[in-house]
Amino acid sequence: xxxxxxxxxxxxxxxxxxxxxxxxxxxxxxxxxxxxxxxxxxxxxxxxxxxxxxxxxxxxxxxxxxxxxxxxxxxxxxxxxxxxxxxxxxxxxxxxxxxxxxxxxxxxxxxxxxxxxxxxxxxxxxxxxxxxxxxxxxxxxxxxxxxxxxxxxxxxxxxxxxxxxxxxxxxxxxxxxxxxxxxxxxxxxxxxxxxxxxxxxxxxxxxxxxxxxxxxxxxxxxxxxxxxxxxxxxxxxxxxxxxxxxxxxxx
Amino acid sequence: xxxxxxxxxxxxxxxxxxxxxxxxxxxxxxxxxxxxxxxxxxxxxxxxxxxxxxxxxxxxxxxxxxxxxxxxxxxxxxxxxxxxxxxxxxxxxxxxxxxxxxxxxxxxxxxxxxxxxxxxxxxxxxxxxxxxxxxxxxxxxxxxxxxxxxxxxxxxxxxxxxxxxxxxxxxxxxxxxxxxxxxxxxxxxxxxxxxxxxxxxxxxxxxxxxxxxxxxxxxxxxxxxxxxxxxxx
Ligand code: HEM
Ligand code: SF4
Ligand code: FES
Numbered sequence: 424x425x426x427x428x429x430x431x432x433x434x435x436x437x438x439x440x441x442x443x444x445x446x447x448x449x450x451x452x453x454x455x456x457x458x459x460x461x462x463x464x465x466x467x468x469x470x471x472x473x474x475x476x477x478x479x480x481x482x483x484x485x486x487x488x489x490x491x492x493x494x495x496x497x498x499x500x501x502x503x504x505x506x507x508x509x510x511x512x513x514x515x516x517x518x519x520x521x522x523x524x525x526x527x528x529x530x531x532x533x534x535x536x537x538x539x540x541x542x543x544x545x546x547x548x549x550x551x552x553x554x555x556x557x558x559x560x561x562x563x564x565x566x567x568x569x570x571x572x573x574x575x576x577x578x579x580x581x582x583x584x585x586x587x588x589x590x591x592x593x594x595x596x597x598x599x600x601x602x603x604x605x606x607x608x609x610x611x612x613x614x615x616x617x618x619x620x621x622x623x624x625x626x627x628x629x630x631x632x633x634x635x636x637x638x639x640x641x642x643x644x645x646x647x648x649x650x651x652x653x654x655x656x657x658x659x660x661x662x663x664x665x666x667x668x669x670x671x672x673x674x
Numbered sequence: 675x676x677x678x679x680x681x682x683x684x685x686x687x688x689x690x691x692x693x694x695x696x697x698x699x700x701x702x703x704x705x706x707x708x709x710x711x712x713x714x715x716x717x718x719x720x721x722x723x724x725x726x727x728x729x730x731x732x733x734x735x736x737x738x739x740x741x742x743x744x745x746x747x748x749x750x751x752x753x754x755x756x757x758x759x760x761x762x763x764x765x766x767x768x769x770x771x772x773x774x775x776x777x778x779x780x781x782x783x784x785x786x787x788x789x790x791x792x793x794x795x796x797x798x799x800x801x802x803x804x805x806x807x808x809x810x811x812x813x814x815x816x817x818x819x820x821x822x823x824x825x826x827x828x829x830x831x832x833x834x835x836x837x838x839x840x841x842x843x844x845x846x847x848x849x850x851x852x853x854x855x856x857x858x859x860x861x862x863x864x865x866x867x868x869x870x871x872x873x874x875x876x877x878x879x880x881x882x883x884x885x886x887x888x889x890x891x892x893x894x895x896x897x898x899x900x901x902x903x904x905x906x907x
Contacts (some may be wrong), residue, residue, distance in 0.1 A: 433764075441870040444761075446764065447889070454898070469833070496763060496765075498765055498767070499763065499765035499767030500767060500769070525764055525765045527763055527764060528765055530758070530759055530761050530762065531757065531758060531759055532756060532757050532758065532759035533757065536761075539736055569880055585779065595757075597754070597758065597777055598754035598757060598758065599754065599757030599759065600681075600754070600757065602681075630680060630681065630682060631680065633681070634679075634680055634681050637757055637837045638681075638757055639681070639753060639754040639756075639757030639758065640681040640684060640685055640754055640757075641681070641685065641862075642685075642750070642752060642754070642776065642779065642858065643776060643854075643857075643858040643861050643862065644772050644773070644776040644777055645769075645771060645772050645773075645776070646768075646769050646772050648771075649769035649771055649772055651768060651770055656868060656871075657861070657871075658866060658867045658868045658871055660861065661861050661864050661865070661866035661867060662687075662864070662867075663682075663863055663864075664686075664861070664863065664864035665863075665864030665865075666864075667680075667682045667864075668686060668863070668864055669864075671677075671680075671683070672675045
């Protein structure tokens with residue numbers, strides 16, 4: 424049964440990208456375990472505003488696990504202690520009365536802090552812009568079933584396409600590597616006939632952008648896969664390595 | 675050049691050099707096992723791999739392999755620390771299924787390296803290097819020993835308990851390095867998928883265990899032989 428709990432929050436507060444940040448401690452009483460984690464933060468912000476203080480800045484949008492906007496490193500885990508869910512899907516029932524919850528922003532050189540818990544994730548957008556698309560001439564809509572695709576490939580591509588670009592992979596990685604994200608974005612297209620045409624160019628361009636933006640070198644620790652809210656598999660990273668190495672060898 | 679500039683290229687260098695070192699270790703183990711069963715056979719191998727041009731060339735290639743592996747280990751680790759940024763998390767939890775060794779490869783590598791220095795001082799310096807310097811005998815524990823009498827070297831060193839323990843500790847570090855290194859190298863080359871993932875991990879564990887137990891077997895066998903003064907076998 425859901426109860427009301429009293430919790431202590433240690434939240435990272437930082438005024439701006441270049442300011443020095445520090446943890447602030449807040450107490451919240453009578454939080455319903457039925458509320459979501461972000462609702463709990465809404466309650467905190469309301470309390471701060473009523474006290475005449477600055478509310479905590481954090482990213483969120485859809486609040487249903489599809490947009491990839493929410494972040495937060497909660498008690499040592501990106502998207503919190505639950506598995507396969509985003510922060511917005513995390514519930515307070517995962518916490519107990521009297522708990523202290525530490526909330527930090529993503530920490531990675533590729534994702535500088537903008538303010539408090541909000542980080543700049545445009546680096547991932549830039550990687551997508553570098554090649555995460557299929558070029559088509561506009562015209563009539565092609566019939567979806569005109570090109571037969573083996574079920575196995577369709578499934579693998581769909582699994583890779585589940586990536587919402589949230590950045591938890593780079594945030595979890597001790598090497599600050601974006602390989603899980605890039606590999607998912609390369610795989611979802613490389614597996615399909617429509618995407619295969621540009622597969623070599625895509626792999627090269629996206630990896631080059633990833634390196635240029637200062638993300639680290641993957642050493643296969645698998646922290647990304649374990650923390651990814653969408654269970655993207657590191658077998659995608661093997662595929663990316665394969666695509667990239669072949670593309671370079673063929674040049 | 676993509677091999678030197680791109681992250682995946684640098685990782686490929688790391689994995690190929692690692693696989694090369696693994697192949698060498700396997701060969702080295704086979705040689706050592708021979709020593710347990712026949713010291714004269716082992717000495718024959720030592721003579722064959724003495725100061726001949728092909729053995730020296732092989733040693734140079736091997737040294738290059740080590741240097742490349744270590745230089746890239748340091749480059750990659752430094753780059754990765756930079757990519758992580760200066761601000762560290764206050765709370766760190768190792769997620770389940772993340773191997774401890776995978777996060778400590780550099781530390782494990784340096785332990786391996788430390789013992790390699792000891793190992794080279796004990797064996798290579800007194801065997802191949804001495805021969806290259808034109809000596810055919812070196813002093814070992816107060817006696818003159820031929821530089822190709824590898825078995826005598828092994829018996830001398832592995833009769834000392836601290837050396838035995840140090841070597842055993844080394845094998846443990848190596849075991850950790852290999853359980854992650856083996857499958858990681860294949861993953862880096864791209865030779866992996868959802869089905870092979872678990873298979874490679876099992877192969878890694880079995881392989882690392884066989885290699886390290888094999889080396890440990892040789893070390894312990896010679897220590898036990900030294901205890902009975904060679905009378906028991
Ligand atoms: C007999 C000796 C050694 C063997 C057989 C060996 C083997 C390997 C293998 C197979 C890998 C995996 C490569 C990959 O992930 O693609 C690896 C990674 C690594 N090795 Fe070694 N290694 C040895 C010695 C060393 C030494 C002496 C050092 C350092 C001083 C070292 C440092 C590292 C590091 C830091 C990694 C992880 C790098 C990464 O994944 O990017 N190794 N090793
Ligand atoms: S791979 Fe997973 S953790 Fe990384 S951006 Fe995509 S959904 Fe987020
Ligand atoms: S707010 Fe959209 S995924 Fe969490």
